[in-house]
Amino acid sequence: MLRYLTNCVFVRASRGKGDPLPVIEEEIVWKLRRLHALSRRGAPHRPPENPHDAAEEQRDHSRGRMMGILADRGPMSQTALAALLDIRPQSLSELAAKAECEGLIARTPSEEDRRQTIVSLTDAGCARVAAFREAHRRHAEEFLSPLDEEEKKTLRGLLDKIIEGQEEERPDQNPEKSEQTEGGVA
Secondary structure (H helix, E strand, O other), rough: OOEOOOOOOOEEEEOOOOOEEOOHHHHHHHHHHHHHHHHHOOOOOOOOOOHHHHHHHHHHHHHHHHHHHHHOOEEHHHHHHHHOOOOHHHHHHHHHHHHOOOOOOEEEEOOOOOEEEEEEEEEHHHHHHHHHHHHHHHHHHHOOOOOHHHHHHHHHHHHHHHHHHHHHHOHHHHOOOEEEEEEEEO
């Protein structure tokens, strides 16, 4: 039997007299959730305060991913970019139009195939990506400051092991790997 205590630690009912036995797996999951919530505080990109802003938050996230991919891979066709982002080309057109209006990207016809549109970052877009990545790096450094380098490596290895196990169990729910390697911007 499980019960949830006010200090947010899961425990099993004790077997007679004595202290209850912790359910370590549930405690770890709870701590990971708590850690995730704490990591969002002061992060360069925060979730919306108003739940009605969720659609705008998703667009900002997608725009950040789009700009991160362009920063890492360079100019590419709108079709290829939509495929990397795993969104419909129409959705990318809407996303790109907004970023273009803000001066963050440029869209030009392809010289090889005039039916294709090439998307590239502008200088302002490159500056936005660089600023976001630097803010994200500083936030991560500050957030993990209680750990020494060896502890960070150990934590990374343990998290990799959990992630790999989950990806093997749920291959259909495996998020795009490029999110991990191609940092986005809001």
